[in-house]
Amino acid sequence: ETGVTQTPRHLVMGMTNKKSLKCEQHLGHNAMYWYKQSAKKPLELMFVYSLEERVENNSVPSRFSPECPNSSHLFLHLHTLQPEDSALYLCASSHDLYRGVYEQYFGPGTRLTVT
Amino acid sequence: AQSVAQPEDQVNVAEGNPLTVKCTYSVSGNPYLFWYVQYPNRGLQFLLKYITGDNLVKGSYGFEAEFNKSQTSFHLKKPSALVSDSALYFCAVRDMKREDSNYQLIWGAGTKLIIKP
Numbered sequence: 001e002t003g004v005t006q007t008p009r010h011l012v013m014g015m016t017n018k019k020s021l022k023c024e025q026h027l028g029h030n031a032m033y034w035y036k037q038s039a040k041k042p043l044e045l046m047f048v049y050s051l052e053e054r055v056e057n058n059s060v061p062s063r064f065s066p067e068c069p070n071s072s073h074l075f076l077h078l079h080t081l082q083p084e085d086s087a088l089y090l091c092a093s094s095h096d097l098y099r100g101v102y103e104q105y106f107g108p109g110t111r112l113t114v115t
Numbered sequence: 116a117q118s119v120a121q122p123e124d125q126v127n128v129a130e131g132n133p134l135t136v137k138c139t140y141s142v143s144g145n146p147y148l149f150w151y152v153q154y155p156n157r158g159l160q161f162l163l164k165y166i167t168g169d170n171l172v173k174g175s176y177g178f179e180a181e182f183n184k185s186q187t188s189f190h191l192k193k194p195s196a197l198v199s200d201s202a203l204y205f206c207a208v209r210d211m212k213r214e215d216s217n218y219q220l221i222w223g224a225g226t227k228l229i230i231k232p
Contacts (some may be wrong), residue, residue, distance in 0.1 A: 004158070031218075040124065042222035043159075043205070054218070090158055097218050101147050101166050101209065104220070106158030 003027045006091050006107035014115055015081060021110045023091030031097035032074045033104065034066060037106040038087040049074065050097040081114045088112070116123040117142045117210045121223035129231050136226050138206030147209040148189040149220065150180055154202045162204075165189060165226045176200070196230045203227050 004025045013019050016072040025032065034046040042058075048056035049068040065077040074091055090111045118141045128134045140146055147166050151159040163174025170182040180191045191204060204227075207220040 006158075019184070040224055042119070042224050045218075048218070052163045088168060092158075101164065103149065103161040103164060104159075105161070106151075 003105050004091060004093055004107035006110050006112060009108065010111045010113075012062075012113045012115060013078070013081065015083075017081075018077070018079040019090050020078065021076040021089055021091075021112075023076075023107055025072055025074075025093040025105070025107075027093055027095075027105060029093035029105070030071060030095045032068060032071070033092040033094075034074065034076055035090040035092065037090055037109070044088070047076075048097065054083075055097065078112075081112075083114050086114045090099055117221045119206055119208050119210070119223040120129060121204075121206055123223075123226050125229065127226045127229045127231065130198055131195055134193050134196045134200070134228065134230070136204050136206075136228060138189045138191065138223060140187055140189065140205050140206075140208045140221075142208055142210035142221075143155045145210045146189075147211060148180070149207045149209075150174065150178070150191050150221065151191075151205045151207065152176075152202045153225075159205060162191070198230045198232055201228055201230045 007022045012037040030051050032049045036044040045058050046060045049064040052068045063080050067075040090109045091107040094104045120139045149164045150162040153159045162178050163172050165172045165182045173179045178193050203225045206223040207227050
């Protein structure tokens with residue numbers, strides 16, 4: 001349960017604010033992910049990093065900007081968001097992205113509300 | 116196109132009864148299949164996965180899932196439900212035939228499982 005941590009757990013921001021979400025994994029994994037979870041919809045993969053290199057950007061608007069300074073930390077920088085961006089943002093990690101079939105370990109998420 | 120369907124938004128089961136949460140998938144190659152559970156105000160937790168071999172896979176908390184290739188299904192089961200099993204359950208698949216980004220999981224929309232005492 002404490003393998004992947006996320007801060008803050010809750011965030012309310014105006015449409016003109018700039019904020020950042022932080023994720024840290026203590027599992028020694030090589031791959032990290034950002035997902036958006038909206039009610040009654042499949043998880044939406046936003047970004048994927050393998051050993052600090054971004055390998056996926058699923059047509060995410062530029063108002064979301066990821067950063068991976070090392071294999072243990074992942075950030076999601078937010079600016080000029082829209083109300084429809086309100087959701088639960090989940091961070092996950094896995095042992096490796098390409099070799100093997102590894103399950104993902106998730107953080108508790110940040111509940112984001114854009115006003 | 117690759118997809119995962121969880122046909123039931125919600126499943127209600129009495130405590131002590133067997134439970135089944137359904138999942139069907141559509142991929143072009145051999146699938147790798149996963150089940151995750153999400154408790155309220157928590158992230159997702161891995162339950163079990165199927166890669167190859169025995170079609171019946173056992174996982175955490177007494178759950179198991181059966182891979183049925185002909186029906187393209189991977190239903191989650193438990194012989195005797197507990198109230199504490201009440202949560203949101205997600206099925207996901209990796210399509211290993213995809214040449215690009217075959218590491219991606221394709222997710223179902225989730226099924227809310229309610230176990231009544």
